[in-house]
Amino acid sequence: MRRMTVLAAAGAVAVAVGVISFTLGRALTGREPAVTAVPANVAEPELVTGTIASRLSPAAFPTPGRANAAAAPNPACSNPDALGVSRVVEIDTAGGPGFGFEQYKASDFLEPGEVVLTFDDGPWPGNTPAVLAALAAQCTKALFFPIGKHVMWHPEILKQVAKAGHTIGSHTWSHADLSKLPNDQAKDEIEKGVSAVRTVLGQPAAPFFRFPALRQPQEIVVYLGQRNIGIFSTDMDSLDFKIRKPEQVIASVMTKLKKRGKGIVLLHDFRHATSEALPELLVQLKTNGYKIVQVKAREPVQTLADYDNAIMKEFGGNTVNARPISTIVRTISGD
């Protein structure tokens, strides 16, 4: 059975913690993920644990130490009207659970009004930094699914994503449609993407994966389960990859959110229109009362040594901090 433990939500000004533990229906692969919510803005929360049949009032678990920590203002956020982060959940990806109503209806962990922002296909010059700036201005956090090749081309931008405290998963090496590849090649795509992120960050990221175009061959779903990598589908696709106008990106997200009331939203930091839309989109999320949930992993992804070595070779040995040669050497005189 799928067991889900939730330690109650606490926002920047929340002062109490509760515990929820409940059981959901059996997942496709019989895996046992646990989703744990921890108070936002608390670096190392001391979790209160317990098992009950129904939701308890947060006041049932007064924890003075934590209350003080949770009530403390976030010094990093200077925007008093910021969207912020209302809840942080921690996911145990043992067995490779799937999330996102589009393909995994059994594992919905969001309350009404809650939103997880996800950004695919980066890192990309201009657009990803603009997305990071918009998120920072609203003191909020998101989940990024970068493409391995883009990670290798723009390592500094991925480092910025990590430094800003966002969660980073992976999205294959070259954005291949895994449903069209032999299994061995599909696994290579996954593992190279995972190792590329690790190589650039100097440490493994979260064991979260999103299939390109959400096309997921069953054999590879099973493989991810064996690798204890969680699969993120989506609750609503903004379809921003088809949209050129920022206002249409905003309308797409807000219309779909209004219909569903909550959800994991798929966006692309790779897309210029999305990066332009984000400041206003975040304002509208706040104005309409939505709350942002940040998703974190209980354990980092376990990369495979062969792929780490292959990626390091491809990256040029120890030159992890290398920039594209065009940014290092340029002709200033001559033909």
Ligand SMILES: [Zn+2]
């Ligand atoms: Zn993609």
